[in-house]
Amino acid sequence: MIEINHVTKAFDDVTAVDDLSITIRDKSVFGLIGTNGAGKSTLIRMISGIYKCDFGNIQIENEDVFENEAVKQNIFLIPEEQYFMSNYTPLLLGKYYATQYPNFDMDRYLKLLDDFGLDKDKKIRSFSKGMKKQVQMLLGLSANTKYLICDETFDGLDPVMRFAVKSLIANDMVERGLTCIISSHNLRELEDVCDYIGLLHKGGILLSEELDNLKFNLHKVQCVLQEDDTLESIETTEGIKIIHKEARGRLLTLTLEGNEELVNKAFEEKNCVFYEIIPLTLEEIFISKTKEVGYDVKSINF
Amino acid sequence: MSNRLISKSFFKDIKLNIPLVVLYSIFLFLFMFVSVLISYSDYKTNLDYMEEVYKMDTFFDFREGAIGYLSAGSVLVFIFAAVQAFNQFNYLHSKTKVDFYHSLPQSRLKLFTTKYLSGLLEGVIPYAIIWLLSFILCHFVAPMPGIKIDYFFFYAFLSVIVFYVMLYSSCVLAMILSGTNFTGICMMFVINFIFPIFALILNGFYSIMSYDFYNLYESESPFAKFVEELPERIGFISPIFQIFKVYDGYFIYQPKELVEYYTKHSPNFGRMENPTIQFLPFRFPAYVVITILIVVVAYLAYKHMKLERTGEALIFKKSESFFITLLTICAGLIGCLFFNEFAGFDATGYAYFGGILFTFLSYGIIQFIYTKDIKKTFQRKWILIISEILVFIIISLVWSFS
Numbered sequence: 097m098i099e100i101n102h103v104t105k106a107f108d109d110v111t112a113v114d115d116l117s118i119t120i121r122d123k124s125v126f127g128l129i130g131t132n133g134a135g136k137s138t139l140i141r142m143i144s145g146i147y148k149c150d151f152g153n154i155q156i157e158n159e160d161v162f163e164n165e166a167v168k169q170n171i172f173l174i175p176e177e178q179y180f181m182s183n184y185t186p187l188l189l190g191k192y193y194a195t196q197y198p199n200f201d202m203d204r205y206l207k208l209l210d211d212f213g214l215d216k217d218k219k220i221r222s223f224s225k226g227m228k229k230q231v232q233m234l235l236g237l238s239a240n241t242k243y244l245i246c247d248e249t250f251d252g253l254d255p256v257m258r259f260a261v262k263s264l265i266a267n268d269m270v271e272r273g274l275t276c277i278i279s280s281h282n283l284r285e286l287e288d289v290c291d292y293i294g295l296l297h298k299g300g301i302l303l304s305e306e307l308d309n310l311k312f313n314l315h316k317v318q319c320v321l322q323e324d325d326t327l328e329s330i331e332t333t334e335g336i337k338i339i340h341k342e343a344r345g346r347l348l349t350l351t352l353e354g355n356e357e358l359v360n361k362a363f364e365e366k367n368c369v370f371y372e373i374i375p376l377t378l379e380e381i382f383i384s385k386t387k388e389v390g391y392d393v394k395s396i397n398f
Numbered sequence: 399m400s401n402r403l404i405s406k407s408f409f410k411d412i413k414l415n416i417p418l419v420v421l422y423s424i425f426l427f428l429f430m431f432v433s434v435l436i437s438y439s440d441y442k443t444n445l446d447y448m449e450e451v452y453k454m455d456t457f458f459d460f461r462e463g464a465i466g467y468l469s470a471g472s473v474l475v476f477i478f479a480a481v482q483a484f485n486q487f488n489y490l491h492s493k494t495k496v497d498f499y500h501s502l503p504q505s506r507l508k509l510f511t512t513k514y515l516s517g518l519l520e521g522v523i524p525y526a527i528i529w530l531l532s533f534i535l536c537h538f539v540a541p542m543p544g545i546k547i548d549y550f551f552f553y554a555f556l557s558v559i560v561f562y563v564m565l566y567s568s569c570v571l572a573m574i575l576s577g578t579n580f581t582g583i584c585m586m587f588v589i590n591f592i593f594p595i596f597a598l599i600l601n602g603f604y605s606i607m608s609y610d611f612y613n614l615y616e617s618e619s620p621f622a623k624f625v626e627e628l629p630e631r632i633g634f635i636s637p638i639f640q641i642f643k644v645y646d647g648y649f650i651y652q653p654k655e656l657v658e659y660y661t662k663h664s665p666n667f668g669r670m671e672n673p674t675i676q677f678l679p680f681r682f683p684a685y686v687v688i689t690i691l692i693v694v695v696a697y698l699a700y701k702h703m704k705l706e707r708t709g710e711a712l713i714f715k716k717s718e719s720f721f722i723t724l725l726t727i728c729a730g731l732i733g734c735l736f737f738n739e740f741a742g743f744d745a746t747g748y749a750y751f752g753g754i755l756f757t758f759l760s761y762g763i764i765q766f767i768y769t770k771d772i773k774k775t776f777q778r779k780w781i782l783i784i785s786e787i788l789v790f791i792i793i794s795l796v797w798s799f800s
Contacts, residue, residue, distance in 0.1 A: 107706050108715070138706075146500040147706055168503035179498040181414055195406040196502050 097122050098143060098243065098275075103152035105138055112138040114299035115152070120277060120292070122242075123269055127286040127307070128279040129382060130296030131391055136279045137176065139296070140247050143277070144173040156243070169197060170242040174232045174249045180220045186231050187216040190238070197239040205238035212260070226252045233261050237268060244268075245277045250285050262289055283378040293378070295385055302385050307378070314339075314381055315359055317350045319371035326366045333362045339384045351376070351384045405504050405512040412516050418485060422478050423524040430471040430532040434464045438535075465532045467554040475525050476641060479562050480586055482517040483569030484579075491579050493708050500705060510700045514570060514693070521562055529555055560685050564637035565590070567689050571696040574703065575717065577710040585712075588721065593636035595728055597629035602735040603796045621799045634684040711768055722764055723781050730757030730789035746797050753789045761785060 098120040105113040113135040120126045130136045141147045142154055145161045145168050154161045161167050180189065186209055194200040209216050212230055220228060229252040236244050244265070250258050266289075268274040280286050286293070287307070294304040303310065321327060327348070331338050336354035343349075346369075352359055356373065363371040376384075386392075405411070437460060462468050489495035499509060533555075572585035607622035633639045703713045712718050733756020734749045741748035761782045765775045776782070 105706075141497070141706075144497075144501045146497060148704075163505050165503050165505055165508075168501075171501075171503075173497070173501040175494070175497045175501070177494045177497075179492070179494040192407055192410055195410065196504070 097157065098277075099155045099158075100139070100143070101152050101155070103139075103142060103149045103154060105135070105142060105147060105150050111299050113142070116296075116299070116301055117152075118294050118301060118304050120275065122275050123273045124291040125265070125269070125276045125278060125289050126292045126294060127290035128277060128294050128296065129281070129283060129286065129378075131298070131386055133298075134296035135299045136296055137247060140173070140245055140277070140279055144168075144171055144245055146173075169199075171245065172197070172236045172239045172241040172243070173245045174229075174236050174247065176248045178228055178232050180228065180231075182221065184220055185217050186214055186220060186234075189220065189231070189235065190216075193235055193239060197241065199240035201238050201240055205234060208234045208238065208264075212257070226254060226257070229253055230257060230261075237264055240272065242273070243275050243277070245279075247279045248281070250278070250280055251282060258285065265289070283382055287378040295382065297386055297389055297391060302389065310381060311376060312356065313353060314376050314384070315352050315354070315356060316374045316376050316380065317348075317352055317359065317363065317371055318374060319348050319350065319363060320346050320369040321348065322367055322369055326368065330362050330366060333358070336362055339388055351380070403508060403511045404515065405508050408512050408516065411512060412520065415485060415516070415520055418481070419520045419524060422474070422481075422521075423528065425474055426471050426524060426528045429474060430465050430469065430528050431535060433470075434532050434535050437464065461536055461551070462554075465529055465536060465555075466551070467557055471525070471529070471532075472558045475521065475558055475562050476565055478521050479565035480569045482521050483566055483573055483586070484582065486513045486517040487570055487573035488579055488582065490574065490703075490705075490713075491577060491582060491708060496705050496708050506701050507697070510697050514696075517566060517570070518563065521566060522559055525558065525562070526555075529558075556682070560682065560689075561637050561641055564640075564685060564689050564692070567692040567696060568637060571692055571699065574696055574699045575713055577707050577713050581711045585721075588725065590636070590638040592724065592728070593629075593633070594639045594642060595732070597633065597639060599728065599731045599735065600625050600629055602738075606738065606796055607799045619799055634681055635688050640681075640685070718768070719778065719781055722761070722768070722778070723785055725764055726757055726761045726781065726785040727788055727792075729760030730754070730785060731792060732756060733759075734789070734793050749793055749797070750790070753793050754786055757785050757789050758782065 098118075100116055100118045100120075103113055103116045104111065116135070116139065128136050128139070138147065142149055143161065145164070148162045156167050156170065159167050161171070181192070184192070187206075190200070190202055190205045194202055206216060209231075212234065214223075214227060214230060214234075220231060223231065229249060233246075233249060233253075236246075250261070253261065265274065265276055269276070278286060278290065290307055292305065293307050293310060295302040327338075327341075330336065335358045336352055338350055338352055340351040341348060359373065465471060489499055500506075504512075568589050569586045572589045573582045576582035576585045604622055604626040607619060607625065629639070633643065699714070707713050707715070712721070730753045734753035736756070737748040737752025738745060762775055765777065766772060769775065769777065
């Protein structure tokens with residue numbers, strides 16, 4: 097389990113991460129999302145042991161990560177921008193990582209390279225961006241670490257490769273209990289794979305919970321109400337909070353926080369002309385949650 | 399957890415640098431071994447030189463020029479020290495490379511020792527091998543009867559190695575303190591040349607303090623003497639200063655046979671003034687201690703550096719003010735000496751003017767290069783004020799003792 101306890105990190109005058117606390121459970125996929133400049137990459141670098149926390153600590157199985165070789169042997173980071181040594185081939189790179197990670201499975205790595213159609217003896221600098229990402233991903237999976245951290249890794253992969261990689265991750269989770277932390281702006285992609293979501297904004301955490309629970313408690317309702325004061329009565333219903341409302345004529349689109357049963361009951365009781373509960377996508381959850389804290393594109397002239 | 403100080407990828411890291419090391423070795427081979435070979439073949443075929451060749455002093459001169467301290471090979475070794483420091487530690491100036499190396503499961507100590515030793519061995523081993531081959535060629539292939547192996551000559555070899563290690567270590571420190579490649583190179587110059595510049599300034603001040611219009615350099619106050627001797631006394635802390643001093647001829651090894659030969663044949667020859675065979679061994683412990691101190695400081699800086707400052711001019715923000723102040727004061731004092739040189743020794747006003755002007759200009763230039771924004775040039779006015787005050791005080795002190 098990764099425990100991030102009241103972690104703060106500042107760069108000169110900018111606080112990138114501000115008193116952040118998250119728990120990442122084992123054998124799960126944790127999706128790290130956030131607004132631009134929210135501190136995702138900074139947090140990832142602290143979890144990987146690259147940066148030291150100014151305050152607080154990050155522990156894996158009750159041991160600090162920073163400057164801890166034993167703990168870092170269980171973490172593999174796939175950064176957003178990769179670095180490969182000049183003139184290195186995938187084979188040489190595999191051998192290099194094998195010296196660093198004691199459980200590195202060279203046979204598996206070579207097989208995966210073959211399965212993905214990557215030439216192990218070709219210089220990596222001649223690969224495309226997507227192919228380089230594939231190599232990194234295969235290295236990460238072959239390292240057999242307990243934790244795999246992917247910083248916007250999926251963004252450079254084509255749909256076929258993304259599906260293949262997701263399958264490999266799922267397989268590793270089942271077989272050896274891999275825990276994966278994925279940071280991405282592609283929320284549609286994350287929605288398919290993540291068990292937990294952590295939403296960062298301006299260095300702090302807006303939410304950190306199971307994705308299913310999140311969707312269970314957030315709803316989009318399209319409705320047409322009989323009378324104008326019906327909405328007010330719904331707003332004051334205990335256990336329901338209207339986060340966002342949009343009106344097009346008499347058609348209202350509401351984003352509500354609350355138990356689905358309560359929402360159903362509230363609308364049924366008010367005898368609306370029409371109402372329908374539509375599942376919220378992760379993207380919609382992201383927009384509504386960040387809008388709550390004032391993160392919105394205001395007064396743009398189209 | 400492994401307790402090893404060196405990463406398991408140590409030899410892989412060395413392999414990465416093979417092209418650079420091969421290039422360096424080729425040049426060393428050309429400058430040392432091949433130059434000895436060509437010179438011998440030239441001597442052998444040219445009968446006019448034969449008589450010359452058999453003279454001991456010619457052989458010693460030749461040997462010094464080919465594989466001694468004053469050879470092109472040793473210059474190449476010193477340059478390679480800076481190149482290797484840059485090569486090994488420039489990864490610290492790239493966020494991508496920092497993410498790669500520091501996400502690996504190795505401590506900073508292990509990373510540092512692996513990188514440091516890699517650069518050290520890649521410079522020392524090729525030089526040692528080629529020097530040895532050249533030495534064998536020089537002494538055993540040469541048709542020179544009566545020439546015996548002079549074991550003290552190994553001190554020249556050892557000096558080059560020691561100075562390589564000192565220079566390399568100070569350049570490594572420069573790279574660690576910097577956040578970009580550009581400031582890394584600048585810091586190499588600052589760290590290595592600040593002491594020689596300081597010595598030059600002190601020499602200039604000594605000239606002013608001891609100048610007597612009627613009897614040039616006759617008067618020597620104790621303070622002037624102190625100022626004159628200070629660089630020599632503490633100069634062992636600076637590898638560049640030591641290298642320059644040896645090139646000046648102060649510490650050149652003089653074998654006993656050569657001393658006797660020159661005493662017999664050329665009694666007025668200048669080199670006889672400083673037969674300093676005892677000087678080199680005496681200083682080696684100091685060099686070793688200084689090198690160890692530099693390496694320890696470099697490691698401590700490496701251990702505590704904040705990698706998030708990669709890409710900034712200096713890694714340790716608080717050191718910026720120190721270095722800017724140091725450079726500004728040096729520039730101010732050089733300005734004072736510069737104006738004094740042209741205006742005359744008693745032109746105190748010009749000295750003050752030069753000092754204050756150069757302090758102001760150097761502060762502006764350094765700040766502008768640092769911030770790249772002319773509006774922010776006078777952001778840290780307190781550095782300028784302190785520098786001007788210190789320059790003024792130093793100039794006043796120097797003139798008060800003159």
